[in-house]
Amino acid sequence: MLLTAFALLLLLAVLLSSLAHRTILSTAALFLVAGFVLGDGALGVVSLTAADPLVATLAELALFAVLFTDGMRVGWQDLRSAWRLPGRALGWGLPLTLVITAVGAHYLLGLGWIEALLVGAILAPTDPVFAAALVGNEKVPPRLRQLLNVESGVNDGLALPFVLVFLAIAAGSHDLHLGELGLELGLGVLIGVAVPWLAIKLEQTRWFAASTQYEPLNALAIGLLVLAIGKATHGNLFLAAFSAGITVATFGPRQRESFEHFGELIAELFKLAALLVFGALITPSLLAVGWQGWLFALGALVLARPIAIWVSFLRAGLSMREQAAVAWFGPKGFASVVYGLLVLASGIGAAQQVFQIVAVTIVASILLHSSTDIVVARWFDDERELPAWYGVARRIRGSKERRDEPAS
Template sequence: MSTTEWFLLIGCLMLARGLAATTIARLPVTSAMVYLVVGVALGPMVFKVFRFDPVSHSKALETLTEIAVLISLFSAGVKMPVPFIFSRWSPSIRLAWLSMAITVGMVAAFATFVLGLPLGAGVLLGAILAPTDPVLATDVQVRHAGDDDTLRFTLTSEAGMNDGSGFPFVMLGLALLGADASAIGAGGWQWLLRDVLWATFAAIAIGLAGGAALGRLGWLLRNQAPKHEVLDDLVGLGLIAVVYALAELAHAWGFLAVFFAGIGLRHTELLLAGAHKNRRGLLVPDDPKADPANDEVPDRATTPLAVSAESLVFKEHLERLSELTLVLLLGSMLTLSSWNWRTWGTALFLFVVARPLSVLLGLAGTGLPLRIKLIIGWFGVRGIGSLYYLMYAINHGLPATLARDLLQITVVVVALSIIVHGTSVKPLMDRFGKRAPRAGR
């Protein structure tokens, strides 16, 4: 397709999506399903208008998916309820690390003993497919800052963290395949200390520090006389870029750092807003003595705007654009030969066995109702993050023959996840969502 034809296609899809927003919201489908159908129709499976080869364009696709995941992770972090309470976050932490590791192990075993892949390729496939996706799972995620629904909070925070917690297994899989054998170290200690412990905790620290620093700096600038203007959209994007770069320079996981940067930014701004209200003789919202009927609402002239809140809408628009582009390309990657017992079998094993079982094991003893555990076990949406991990592996030494095998499996699993989870999300959330318990404040 020519550049002009691409403009026409993307433009028509954007117009259709924008004008049909109300209609799509009423139907048991998601926007990602619409983009996927268009991509498949125009791709090699139907009309053969165009075909996108991700292996030959792996570097460009890695960059596109990386940007999409970063923006989505920051948006998810900004919407997380604060302050941090361990009892509230404990299920998400278990899902992001314990259930993640269990899923990787189960998929690796399936890939090795059923699909006949080498152990390293099995571990790598597990790392690619185990993380839930922050880009395509918006229908089951926290809807806005302050949403304290337990189910949505758990799914959102899991997706925010496991895009970072899956990276050590990507490195382990590549090392087992010989791409970087020295990365494991004697007895695996180098991998454990550097890729698991250091990269994880350093990323969290960098993200929280960066978000808190920007929150305080923005607050100080806006409180100056005369009032100082801050371009929230640019500042938010700048924080993503700086935190991600610092994490990469420190050999930490940048995805994890960006997610916690969003949390740190919003947490800091809310603390400062509470202190600002107290200085004006107002009661903060969480004050047990506060009377919502009589509490004065500060106007925007006296209460500085928050970077996290003002930039969130812009980030969500970028999310929609990246979703449209990348899912359209995903549809054009599918061929008739992609649909075979290996790809179908892997998807069925992941959706019906690995994900539900890993969730039940990871959440054992948390006190969450079985109904919530089962819903969480079902809504393990796979998407753009899986494509990023695969492109990263291809660009860092994954053998070409294995790259084609893993690509075929990954593309089909993601496509089926968009269809299966997309058609079930609205009915299940409508039925069970309102009955879900709220997270404690």
């Protein structure tokens, strides 16, 4: 039944996609709401629990696909040239968001400091997938799009060690295995760089060449190989995915270009499937977090990220409009879903409460951010900001200037 529901919703999303690109209608919100309606929270047509292997597997694959395609949008040179602003967001914005969110979880929800810090770490990563109209709008300043892309791709992996450390402390483990965590992260980056580099160099030899028909599958094969080796060696899959995307973009621009559209479609399919499943997990009892829980979720979206970004980008040279866009678009997505499921499966005392508040915040984020991306994107559409007579006046002024030019 799940496959049938996904196929019908996918067809509906395709038919409504043109309208969604012009209005606040969101396909992400459509799949989330449909999952809730079809799940045990309403009709009970699609019955899933958080313990089902499908849930964690799909969320993991969706996040991997999204990070791989995100990383492929920038090569190493692009990343170096654009690192100044993402560095502020990651070096200052991420820990500040974590701390501010944790303070809210402690005082509003009554969680202990470790559990509150765990919630902060889970909700600190951002996901621009739900702000696609902003990231994909060419009239939005390139540095702003790069900032959101680079930040979201890197902060998922950077937040993971905090999640694991706080989770280990909450479980009562005093042996945090920091060396193992460092090895996992480093191994993920190594796999993400080495595997694509070797594959691309192999194709560039005189013994091999990809046909035009199979060329889009080259990057897909690389991504699958990175995923397989990462799982076999227990390297961090998310850092491996983003590193692999950057490596392909750096050393294989032809592979990136041939895979770009195909890869985005694959990531979109995984994203929508994960949202459908996540929506099916939501029940009225899961959303019953009281007014404090909903107040916390709202504060995590409209206060924690904006305050952290405002502090992080003091004297950074961003316009007020750019800074407001960055502050608002800190949507919570797949990384937070995966980390929340990790906590739920851990069996710690506050596991259910942590998962509930994380789920409520993610639901609110998806509904708010995916419905406002097109609105904020239009802030940067200069033609929309100008009065209708401006275009005529500009053409008249241009014609006059040309007439006044001296003949050569």
